[in-house]
Amino acid sequence: MSQKFRIFATADIGEALDQLRKDGYEVEVYPTPDAPPKALIVEKVRGGIDGLICTLRDKIDEEVFAAGQGTLKVVAQYAVGFDNINRADANRYKVPFTNTPDVLTEATAEYAFFIMGDLARKLWSAERLTRENRWGSWHPSLPFLGDEVTGKTIAIIGAGRIGQAMIKKCAGFDMNIFCCNTLRKGQAFLDAIQEMMDLRYARGISTEKNWIKYATLEEALPQADFVSIHVPLLRPEESASPTYHLFNEKTLRLMKPTAYLINTSRGPVVDENALAKALKERWIAGAGLDVYSKEPLSADSPLRDPEIEDRCRLLPHHASAARTTRLSPDPDKGMAGRCVQGLRDVLEGNYGGDVAKMPFVVNKEAFR
Numbered sequence: 001m002s003q004k005f006r007i008f009a010t011a012d013i014g015e016a017l018d019q020l021r022k023d024g025y026e027v028e029v030y031p032t033p034d035a036p037p038k039a040l041i042v043e044k045v046r047g048g049i050d051g052l053i054c055t056l057r058d059k060i061d062e063e064v065f066a067a068g069q070g071t072l073k074v075v076a077q078y079a080v081g082f083d084n085i086n087r088a089d090a091n092r093y094k095v096p097f098t099n100t101p102d103v104l105t106e107a108t109a110e111y112a113f114f115i116m117g118d119l120a121r122k123l124w125s126a127e128r129l130t131r132e133n134r135w136g137s138w139h140p141s142l143p144f145l146g147d148e149v150t151g152k153t154i155a156i157i158g159a160g161r162i163g164q165a166m167i168k169k170c171a172g173f174d175m176n177i178f179c180c181n182t183l184r185k186g187q188a189f190l191d192a193i194q195e196m197m198d199l200r201y202a203r204g205i206s207t208e209k210n211w212i213k214y215a216t217l218e219e220a221l222p223q224a225d226f227v228s229i230h231v232p233l234l235r236p237e238e239s240a241s242p243t244y245h246l247f248n249e250k251t252l253r254l255m256k257p258t259a260y261l262i263n264t265s266r267g268p269v270v271d272e273n274a275l276a277k278a279l280k281e282r283w284i285a286g287a288g289l290d291v292y293s294k295e296p297l298s299a300d301s302p303l304r305d306p307e308i309e310d311r312c313r314l315l316p317h318h319a320s321a322a323r324t325t326r327l328s329p330d331p332d333k334g335m336a337g338r339c340v341q342g343l344r345d346v347l348e349g350n351y352g353g354d355v356a357k358m359p360f361v362v363n364k365e366a367f368r
Contacts, residue, residue, distance in 0.1 A: 098342030109165035115288035158231035178220035276302035286311035
């Protein structure tokens with residue numbers, strides 16, 4: 001590489017940045033775990049950096065792109081989602097931005113599955129009981145009973161990469177699966193899962209015959225014991241099938257009073273006021289959330305109500321927080337590696353310099 005590229009990263013993503021330095025890049029990293037002020041990002045971009053590595057907490061909009069006009073060549077997002085990046089502004093200033101798809105698929109799906117088990121078996125309540133020395137004598141129905149996951153019915157809302165990874169895990173627990181996906185893609189995948197279910201039953205591995213099938217929300221929610229959300233955030237102005245507040249008073253009331261809701265997708269997909277009401281009035285049995293409309297979760301959020309804390313698990317946007325998934329410099333294994341690879345593709349002119357062919361560039365439409 002003959003040119004020495006200048007990079008500013010709003011967070012330290014580890015060994016992948018060291019590799020950039022070894023290859024001649026000049027890399028500056030914001031030194032604390034907190035998000036840098038936007039004014040600082042604008043200052044760094046205005047100073048002539050070639051690439052910006054950012055996270056979901058950094059607002060990247062016209063102010064940033066205008067500051068880098070003529071010099072900023074790429075914005076590399078350390079996340080799958082990119083709600084923080086104004087796509088129209090990026091296109092207007094002809095700056096490609098990248099993300100890190102696929103590498104956190106399994107980690108996110110298993111986290112959603114673990115939340116489901118935590119909710120169903122009341123693990124938080126059970127541990128608190130033990131720690132507070134309130135565990136009494138053993139009794140068949142005391143101190144409380146949870147629900148099994150095995151053999152239950154789940155509605156998977158969104159059957160993209162993470163939704164499909166969740167389906168694989170649920171199939172292993174002999175669950176019946178509703179697949180709620182407006183595009184109804186992936187029929188071959190569903191057929192393969194059904195074939196596996198049939199084989200497990202035929203060989204005596206499963207004692208009951210399980211199924212997987214497409215369904216609408218209206219069909220699935222009244223029958224599902226668990227509902228797991230795996231959709232992107234699409235606002236009404238962005239899509240004919242928006243997901244903003246997809247779970248609201250109307251849809252929450254469709255769920256069984258014994259059902260649990262899990263959200264590891266995007267916070268605004270769930271109307272948090274409606275969910276708090278649903279939990280308080282016991283329209284549903286519980287909810288587990290890893291994402292919120294505003295992050296970090298505000299101190300006055302209705303989800304913090306002590307009245308519902310026994311059935312509402314609140315987690316810190318933590319689903320991808322596994323060592324390999326977050327920090328591996330290998331672009332086939334880690335977000336850090338994939339983030340840096342997306343940046344390299346643009347700056348080093350990989351794929352013949354054709355931005356539209358670069359796999360991790362999101363806004364390809366601006367370069368066709």
